[in-house]
Amino acid sequence: MGSTTTGQVVLLATGGTIASRNDSSAGATLAADAGSTVLAAAGQNVPAVEVVDLMQKGSYLLTFDDMLSVCTGIRTALESPETLGVVVTHGTDTMEETGYLADLLHDDSRPVVFTGAQRAADSQEPDGPANLRGAITLAASPEARGRGALIVFDGEVFALPGTRKTETSRLHAFGNPDRGSAGSVSSTGVVELGPAPERPSPLPPPPSGSSVRVDIVPSYPGADATLFAAALDAGARGIVLEATGLGNANAELCDAVRAAVRDGVVVVTSTRVHAGPVYGVYGAGGGKTLEDAGAVPSGLLRPSQARTLLHALLALGLPPDDVARHVRERGRP
């Protein structure tokens, strides 16, 4: 067994499908359950679990400040030496963003484990209770220490960098196409983890309430610079290009990138492809032209996590060169 019975796990509840029920007046599924209800559905827990309700939202509604307040909740929970680890129940849509931000800021060896559900709490066979049991076991597990933030879902454990939601509705909702699984937690509480990867040094927590804007702009056959220009007009200080293939766009987008970078905007090239690194090879508007125009290739980071990292770095007030260095380092395969 991977758990210990001294101390407690702190459960930070934020909403998501694990806390959702059908609302007949809205004719839709909505986050409704408090953390205590979510925990009760998981049954008897060893070790003890303290519940903190942070918010009750579908994760598709979260703002960057909401994500930061989850990170603050984690820090607060870890102030007590009695805390063995932290579980965050969270909607799956944007778990890869909040989990990645928590991982970037995590400066404690104790585990932070994100989990949620694909089926609502009032469905016939909800998956949330088993996921939560796995998360509590992992959060209390000495083997999970020193690994930053993790996701546990359908018995599988993932480190955050590169992990994303890969299924809209199947129970096995998450994958890490480049790095694979970090291990497993069985239904009987057996934790098995592979070797712990090296972790970059933690970032300081960015201030909340910052007005930094970071957008994602796609490239596709026939794309022009209209959306890119709209992001700049809206005040974006950072833009993630969701490019094609290895990270390619076209001549018009490259020209727009060159001008934006000259004005101090940080542009990161990511890709719509699900696996493999982004790097500059092709000219005439491809990834090499983008790099020559000043865009920073995201390595293994996909748009969701590249955007999270860029937002955090810009909110910290780092100058563009330092932002670029961090993106290269943290995206490196």
Ligand SMILES: NC(=O)C[C@H](N)C(=O)O
């Ligand atoms: N399965 C889920 O949790 C999806 C939900 N819509 C959310 O992200 O909050």
